[in-house]
Amino acid sequence: MAQALGTIAHIILHGSKPPRSGRGEAAAAQSLIDDVNWYDIDHTKAGEIYAILQDGYGARTVNKHVAALRGTLKQAISIVREAGRKMRANTDMETSMRLAIQSQDRQDALADAIAVLKTLRPPESEGSEAAGRALKLGELMALVASCQDGTPSGARDAAILAVAYSCGLRRAEIVGIDLADFNRTDSVFKIRGKGNKVRHVPIQNGARQAVNDWLAIRGEDAGPLFWHVRKGGAIINRRMTTQAVYYIFTERAKAAGVDNFSPHDMRRTFAGDLLDAGADIATVQKMMGHANVSTTAGYDRRGERAKQDAAKRLHFPYQHKSQNEKLP
Numbered sequence: 001m002a003q004a005l006g007t008i009a010h011i012i013l014h015g016s017k018p019p020r021s022g023r024g025e026a027a028a029a030q031s032l033i034d035d036v037n038w039y040d041i042d043h044t045k046a047g048e049i050y051a052i053l054q055d056g057y058g059a060r061t062v063n064k065h066v067a068a069l070r071g072t073l074k075q076a077i078s079i080v081r082e083a084g085r086k087m088r089a090n091t092d093m094e095t096s097m098r099l100a101i102q103s104q105d106r107q108d109a110l111a112d113a114i115a116v117l118k119t120l121r122p123p124e125s126e127g128s129e130a131a132g133r134a135l136k137l138g139e140l141m142a143l144v145a146s147c148q149d150g151t152p153s154g155a156r157d158a159a160i161l162a163v164a165y166s167c168g169l170r171r172a173e174i175v176g177i178d179l180a181d182f183n184r185t186d187s188v189f190k191i192r193g194k195g196n197k198v199r200h201v202p203i204q205n206g207a208r209q210a211v212n213d214w215l216a217i218r219g220e221d222a223g224p225l226f227w228h229v230r231k232g233g234a235i236i237n238r239r240m241t242t243q244a245v246y247y248i249f250t251e252r253a254k255a256a257g258v259d260n261f262s263p264h265d266m267r268r269t270f271a272g273d274l275l276d277a278g279a280d281i282a283t284v285q286k287m288m289g290h291a292n293v294s295t296t297a298g299y300d301r302r303g304e305r306a307k308q309d310a311a312k313r314l315h316f317p318y319q320h321k322s323q324n325e326k327l328p
Contacts, residue, residue, distance in 0.1 A: 008049060051246055054264055056170075084103030135261055143161055143252050151229075160174060163177075163203065171246065175224070179218075246262070272299055274287075
């Protein structure tokens with residue numbers, strides 16, 4: 001449990017999953033755990049933690065970490081409740097009431113975080129249907145429109161959305177792209193995925209244009225493809241965090257009037273739309289960087305309709321003959 005909490009603590013403090021460590025891992029995990037104020041976790045933070053876990057780990061590992069976090073939050077509620085009771089015991093009525101409200105507010109926030117974690121479920125196995133939701137075309141159009149405001153942040157966010165949807169990238173892969181990883185002649189990205197495995201993913205049509213528009217603002221300086229943009233519009237050559245991508249998607253969803261979605265939902269939409277359009281699953285598997293095709297199959301939403309359509313492609317050479325027709 002300590003190792004799982006150490007991973008979660010790293011996510012809270014750094015916005016990404018921790019790198020693999022070796023000797024001294026337990027001590028490092030405990031140090032991270034001690035640096036986190038577990039009482040301040042609310043439903044928003046719980047959702048962000050879950051999204052990073054889902055991006056970086058398999059279903060069993062995600063479940064293990066979620067269980068550890070829920071257990072810790074339950075302990076936090078008990079501690080807050082008991083601390084509040086002790087403080088109220090030695091104060092006047094007015095102060096006691098104020099402390100009671102503050103204690104209950106904190107308990108409610110922690111309980112909301114637990115409730116969020118209960119509703120979020122990764123796929124049960126690599127071959128099961130991927131959890132989450134797919135975005136509709138109208139939602140994608142609304143998100144793009146929210147970015148077309150003539151600002152550097154708008155151009156960057158449109159390009160990030162384009163890469164997320166049209167290339168099916170994980171958050172860590174999006175922020176890990178360098179300018180040198182983009183082959184503009186062939187319109188192909190060099191992506192470093194899980195286990196540092198490299199794959200090449202093409203980008204075409206409007207998505208390619210969105211990236212071009214961002215590059216016209218970004219310039220040709222070496223470094224990460226996507227930079228920080230300050231509120232005043234100044235762009236800084238500094239790599240973004242995975243948490244920043246999550247925040248961008250959340251804010252763009254609000255601006256566009258679109259229901260909340262996670263970065264992984266963009267990846268899910270990419271896979272589902274490609275398969276619906278007739279792309280073969282082996283190609284989608286390679287583009288997503290899945291080691292096993294059964295994982296990709298979890299994103300296939302065609303279901304029975306696809307089976308019926310496939311069955312109609314086979315023709316058995318039999319024709320019904322009426323009773324009046326003589327058999328040979």
